[in-house]
Amino acid sequence: MSAAPATLDRIRRHLVGLRMPRSLEVLEHLLRQLERGEISALEAIDQLLDEELSLREGRRVKTALKMGRLLSIKTLAGFDFSFQPSLDRNRILTLAGLDFIDRHEVVHFLGQPGCGKTHLAIALAVEAVHAGRSVYFTTLAELISSLAKAEREGTLRERIRFLCRSQLLVVDEIGYLPVVAGGGNLFFQLVNARYERGAMILTSNRGFAEWGEVFGDTVVATALLDRLLHHAVVVRIEGASYRLRRHADLLPDSTAHRQPHASDPPPRRRGRPPKSPAPELNGAA
Numbered sequence: 001m002s003a004a005p006a007t008l009d010r011i012r013r014h015l016v017g018l019r020m021p022r023s024l025e026v027l028e029h030l031l032r033q034l035e036r037g038e039i040s041a042l043e044a045i046d047q048l049l050d051e052e053l054s055l056r057e058g059r060r061v062k063t064a065l066k067m068g069r070l071l072s073i074k075t076l077a078g079f080d081f082s083f084q085p086s087l088d089r090n091r092i093l094t095l096a097g098l099d100f101i102d103r104h105e106v107v108h109f110l111g112q113p114g115c116g117k118t119h120l121a122i123a124l125a126v127e128a129v130h131a132g133r134s135v136y137f138t139t140l141a142e143l144i145s146s147l148a149k150a151e152r153e154g155t156l157r158e159r160i161r162f163l164c165r166s167q168l169l170v171v172d173e174i175g176y177l178p179v180v181a182g183g184g185n186l187f188f189q190l191v192n193a194r195y196e197r198g199a200m201i202l203t204s205n206r207g208f209a210e211w212g213e214v215f216g217d218t219v220v221a222t223a224l225l226d227r228l229l230h231h232a233v234v235v236r237i238e239g240a241s242y243r244l245r246r247h248a249d250l251l252p253d254s255t256a257h258r259q260p261h262a263s264d265p266p267p268r269r270r271g272r273p274p275k276s277p278a279p280e281l282n283g284a285a
């Protein structure tokens with residue numbers, strides 16, 4: 001079967017008019033396959049549309065990742081769960097189902113530097129983008145500095161409104177850098193605005209008991225935790241740094257002995273959380 005040149009011409013013009021560049025590109029190839037009887041007409045239409053849709057979807061994801069400031073891409077597939085035996089893989093896979101976003105919950109990843117907090121936060125955010133949810137990624141330091149700038153310029157309300165637009169807000173690195181004076185207050189205004197309206201993922205190397213110190217203000221820290229632990233999932237990662245896994249011998253004993261190794265005995269206390277020296281508000285949902 002061969003298409004009349006006039007019809008083919010019209011199809012091409014339609015594809016241009018409809019802005020379907022990928023379909024235009026594969027048209028010839030599909031027609032040849034059709035002529036050779038390798039595919040049916042229905043299959044040809046199906047493939048023509050499928051190619052266009054894949055191109056658009058790829059572009060949508062790329063733009064959404066850029067807009068959400070997810071510049072270094074990490075995936076769940078790229079996370080080696082065997083390196084972190086304390087971490088419940090199923091719990092992370094459940095989070096990847098993204099119900100926490102629809103329920104406007106807060107996910108906390110807690111653990112030492114290098115244990116994979118940012119990796120998991122980004123991987124869940126990437127899953128969310130693929131599923132069509134809007135996402136915005138920032139560190140606490142960047143977030144507070146952007147809020148402080150907006151406050152100075154008299155645009156704090158707009159900035160908070162902007163930060164409430166995404167269905168998922170990731171705030172990375174709580175506790176690494178000291179928060180500037182007034183910073184806790186600004187963060188609280190944002191958290192309060194998103195409370196029960198939008199989901200968040202927070203990562204921290206400090207326990208909740210230390211938030212007073214992190215924010216330099218126990219009253220603000222208590223108010224923050226009140227909101228951030230109400231509908232929350234707390235994931236503690238007990239293991240050591242993935243970055244330093246090949247250099248355990250260079251580390252001080254207290255850190256080095258935490259490096260799991262293939263020849264290690266299986267981890268103790270399976271299923272029971274280890275006792276933590278600092279009183280932790282653990283267990284929210």
Ligand code: ADP
Binds near residue numbers: 074081112113
């Ligand atoms: P954290 O945010 O806890 O300090 P990161 O998530 O940034 O740690 O992890 C440090 C580096 O190690 C990143 O490049 C990350 O992709 C990698 N990484 C950490 N844990 C794992 C893991 N279990 N499997 C694969 N890569 C990991």
Ligand code: MG
Binds near residue numbers: 118172203
């Ligand atoms: Mg990190």
